[in-house]
Amino acid sequence: MTGLPVLLNLAGRPVILLGEGPPADAKRRLLERAGAAVTNDERATAALAIVAVEDDQEAQAAIERLRLRGILVNAVDRPALCDFTLPAIVDRDPVLVAISTGGVSAGLAAALRQRLEAILPAGLGELALTLKSARDRIRTRWPESGDRRRAIGAALASGGILDPLAAHGADSVARWLDGDDDGAKDRLVRIMLRSDDPDELTLREARWLAQADRVFHAPEAPLAILDRARADAERIATNDVPASPGPGLSVIVGYAA
Structure with a gap:
């Protein structure tokens, strides 16, 4: 990674913005949307600053x-001088999708944002808020954290009852909670690698890795493939097929003989 993505709570907090003209105006609008207290006083007490000054020496x-x-600094159009960069944003409040190229190509980030704007439904934020309000009911139905995570994962998977890329009614979360399918089925699936390139994974294989509770993998399996799994998924280096892999979704990653 070129940097660590973080979300900063800037509500009411000062951020220094130096410069004038369209680049500075664009950054001001973004900061104000985030609730920051924008100031052009370089001497102000702040943790962040954005420098949108045209003259290089200045x-x-x-x-x-x-x-x-x-103070951490973002230098507009000067990526080599930046302590942090500002991503392109798709806003489905409270869902926020940030696209960054590490300052390499703002145009590419903008193009990806436009594609995602067309894909992500306008009601995605409402789905997130409804899930938040149903948190107690979800915990009551699935008291054990592993079962709960698997049930939520199944509901939000592609084609699931709460598929985030599909349109949903206001009662969709309630219907899910009132239904009979808990989505917590134990499964063992196998991925036979064709190369070390993660882009050659099929869509189904990539989804398996993203949803896996644990990954059994050949010791020589490439990290680029294994990194497609959830960060908290258990990884077990082995050439043997487990007799009892465990609850939830287990994925075996190996090479064809």
């Missing part, structure tokens, strides 16, 4: 002064 001098005070 911009670099401001960046150096800010860094000496321990």
Whole structure:
């Protein structure tokens, strides 16, 4: 990764913005949408600053002064001088999708944002809020955390009752909770690698890895493939097929003989 993605709560917090013109105006609008208290006073107390100054020497001098005070700086159109970058954003409040190229190509990030805008339903945020309000009911139905995660994963999977890319009625979460299918079936599936390139995984194989509770893999299986699994999925290096793989979805990753 070129950096660690984080979401900052800027509500009411000062952020220094230096510069004038369209680039500075665009950053101001973004900061104000996030609730930041934007100031053009370089001497203000703040943790973050954005420098949208056109003159190179003036911009670099401001960046150096800010860094000496321990302030993290975003330098507009100067990726080599940035401590952090601002991603392209798809906003389905409270769902927020951020697309970053690490400052390499803002145009590519914008193009991806436009594609995702067309894919993600307008009601996605409402689905998230409904799931939040149903949290107690979800915990009551699935008291054990593993069962709960698997049930939620099955409901939100492609084609599931709560598929986030599909349109849903206001009662969709209630119907899911009142239904009989808990989505917590134990399964063991196998992925036979054709190469070390994760892009050669089929869509179904990529989904299996993303949903797996544990991954049994050949010791030589490439990290690029294994990193497609959930971060908290258990990884077990072995060449043997387990007799009792465990609850939930287990995935075996190996090479064809």
